[in-house]
Amino acid sequence: MTHSNVSARYVDNERLIALNASHAAFRRDLTKMARVATVANFRDPAHRRSILNGWAVFKNQLEQHHSHEDRFIWPNLRENMANSEAAMSVLDDMESEHALIDPLLRSVDYAFEHHETADLAAVLDELNSKLGYHLTHEEHDAIPMIVEAIPEKEWKKIVSGIKKASMSGAPEFMPWVTEGATDGEVKRILSMLPPPARLIYRRVWVPKYRKVSRW
Template sequence: MTSNDTGRRRPPQGEVDFTFMYAGHDAFNRDLRRLSTAIRAGRAGDPAVRTGWETFKHQLHIHHTVEDEALWPPLRAKVRRPTEVGLLDAMEAEHALIDPLLSQVDAALAVGDAAGPAASADELAATLAAHMEHEEAEALPLVETYLGAEGWQAFGAAIRKRQGLKGAAEFLPWLLDDASAELTRRVLGELPMPARLLYRARWQPAYARTPRWNAATA
């Protein structure tokens, strides 16, 4: 078993390299911890917190939309057992739980009462973490079995197409914000050289110039 930056344990890498998926899940958990910390410190209305929250929502929307459009349908076309079909039904149902919780946090933040945003953020964090753990434990092994490396690469291509060059300028620095040196090395190592150069010379510095969450919430 291998561990990630957050201390959760994951299966050893097989034929399919899920580094980007795990890194994305860690980034979502990271941002929700930062949100909770900011709310409890009375900083929910800070512009940096709101910017961090908007970035989180944007990345989560892309992540789940591309899964729903380009990962679960080809996997559903190949699974064979009723339990596997049921698992994919569960993935879609769990996705459907998230948007109302995002709206709930938005509404609570607008009101500004610390108790409301804290409870809403906690519910979102627990629901999203449970979904991601379920996905890692049961859905990703199905991806490896039925779609393999080629199918996973097709999913990655769909995300890159949805993000575009402009989206990548936010996505990669967001993904690697506060990541370990080892994870950063692994993620950047999967990119073509021009993208690595853009990340270091332009994307990461530009991302860092826009306050998100603030160091106090890290």
């Protein structure tokens, strides 16, 4: 996926469209954050609002992403791969890495609120480093297990559960995850939606999303 310099580490599988696109969007936002979230920009009210708007969406999407993995995906893999010590080790890593990242989000909140005294650059660098490591680790070791160990029928149940849990978030998620993507990437991502929802995406969700300045 071009918009985030995604390499061949991604498992190219239809069932992983949302997962891969989300990882690309997280990397995109981490890059933007590192560039614009400076003490100097926080002193300017317009820049500050824009940064905080971008951060609010990024944080919400990351928390939802991790919640869906912890609630729907990892438990299924644990059940299906219970006899594999290597798989259990990877899934333990996923959970521990999530636990490390969550406090970092609160640290960034604090650094943004106290930007004049907090070491903003160091906090953002730590988030970039640890989240970047986690995304790559997940792509290399956890995501391939989804294709290997979760049958299509089970995966459809997982996707159904995630959709029910996140239905109200689609107006933010879809414009966010497609931001900066190529036409081909957008078409692939939108293939997850029924045709009526694609129309709503274009006519309602995207225009509303773009009215707000982010980053």
